[in-house]
Amino acid sequence: MEKITLTTKPSKDYELLDSGSKEKLERYGAYLLARPDPQALWEKKLSAAEWEAADGLYVRSGREGDHRNMRGPAKGGGWKVEPELPKEWEVALSGLTFLIKPTSFKHTGLFPEQGPNWEWIKDTVSRAGRPVSVLNLFGYTGGATLAAAGAGASVTHVDASKTAVAWARENAMRSGLADKPVRWIVEDVLAFVRREIKRGNRYDLVVMDPPAFGHGPKDELWKIEDHLLPLIKLCGELLTEKPLGIQMSGYAAGYSPLAFAYNLEPFTKQYGGVVECGDLTIEESGSGRLLPCGIFARWRV
Numbered sequence: 187m188e189k190i191t192l193t194t195k196p197s198k199d200y201e202l203l204d205s206g207s208k209e210k211l212e213r214y215g216a217y218l219l220a221r222p223d224p225q226a227l228w229e230k231k232l233s234a235a236e237w238e239a240a241d242g243l244y245v246r247s248g249r250e251g252d253h254r255n256m257r258g259p260a261k262g263g264g265w266k267v268e269p270e271l272p273k274e275w276e277v278a279l280s281g282l283t284f285l286i287k288p289t290s291f292k293h294t295g296l297f298p299e300q301g302p303n304w305e306w307i308k309d310t311v312s313r314a315g316r317p318v319s320v321l322n323l324f325g326y327t328g329g330a331t332l333a334a335a336g337a338g339a340s341v342t343h344v345d346a347s348k349t350a351v352a353w354a355r356e357n358a359m360r361s362g363l364a365d366k367p368v369r370w371i372v373e374d375v376l377a378f379v380r381r382e383i384k385r386g387n388r389y390d391l392v393v394m395d396p397p398a399f400g401h402g403p404k405d406e407l408w409k410i411e412d413h414l415l416p417l418i419k420l421c422g423e424l425l426t427e428k429p430l431g432i433q434m435s436g437y438a439a440g441y442s443p444l445a446f447a448y449n450l451e452p453f454t455k456q457y458g459g460v461v462e463c464g465d466l467t468i469e470e471s472g473s474g475r476l477l478p479c480g481i482f483a484r485w486r487v
Contacts, residue, residue, distance in 0.1 A: 192466050194301040194466075195469045196469065199277040200279050200296075204232040205470055205477050209222055209237075214277050214296070216275075222244060223477065226477060231470075242266070245263050267288075279296065285353065285356055297329070303466070304330060306484065307320075307330055311339045318339040318391060321341075321393065322394075323396070323417075324395045324397065325351070327357055328354030330393045332358055340368075346373065346402045347372070348372045351370050354370070374404065375396075376420070377406065390425075391429070391432070392433070394432075396436055397410065397437070429453075433484040433485075442481070450485040466480040466482055
């Protein structure tokens with residue numbers, strides 16, 4: 187097993203400008219967004235004036251003193267924005283196009299730190315030299331799905347949120363991939379996987395980004411500490427005779443990438459290949475500091 191760090195670097199449409207004091211300042215295309223980040227436990231490098239130039243600031247409930255208009259307040263907080271900030275706009279990352287829509291839960295619809303994972307998916311599919319089937323579980327707004335489809339794979343995209351799946355389909359259209367062979371499924375992941383096993387469907391590559399906690403469309407409960415291991419075992423039953431691999435990523439606080447990686451080691455005994463794991467990070471412009479954003483583990487034959 188090899189431990190490595192994956193890093194998203196500044197690009198034309200995305201840049202981490204600064205971080206610190208449990209916040210981060212990012213550029214998405216032409217617009218600056220400031221929002222909380224519990225990993226940024228250091229001092230900021232830019233001035234207060236540069237932070238105040240943000241077009242959108244995510245404010246947690248109870249925070250006072252900001253003069254800007256609140257947009258989409260939720261129980262936990264909402265965005266205070268300048269009038270020129272649109273409700274949605276496009277950015278390009280890793281050769282794909284994403285619709286950015288700041289949500290009431292501080293997300294933007296894009297996790298830039300996943301860029302290296304998408305490049306790995308593209309490379310894995312392209313190197314196969316044959317038709318490839320990919321299963322993307324907890325697919326959210328579709329970055330892994332678009333990466334696989336753009337590289338020539340047929341993809342099954344599964345997420346419990348109808349809104350997220352619709353957003354992913356919109357990203358596919360904007361990325362010029364609307365005509366690619368993608369099945370868009372709104373369903374509980376565990377229920378779907380069990381049914382796929384019974385149907386006899388098999389996949390060369392499985393990708394998953396399991397949350398710490400969630401509910402399916404019929405209020406099915408998902409808890410990572412209870413359901414991750416059963417899911418991985420079920421996914422093993424979904425692999426083709428000559429699989430390409432499994433990729434996992436996550437954001438559950440307190441988990442080490444080793445917690446994912448050890449679950450992938452049994453596949454190397456059955457099929458060969460190697461396991462890698464580590465942190466997902468974003469490089470800060472100018473300083474070169476790496477902001478930890480999540481963890482990953484992957485096995486490839």
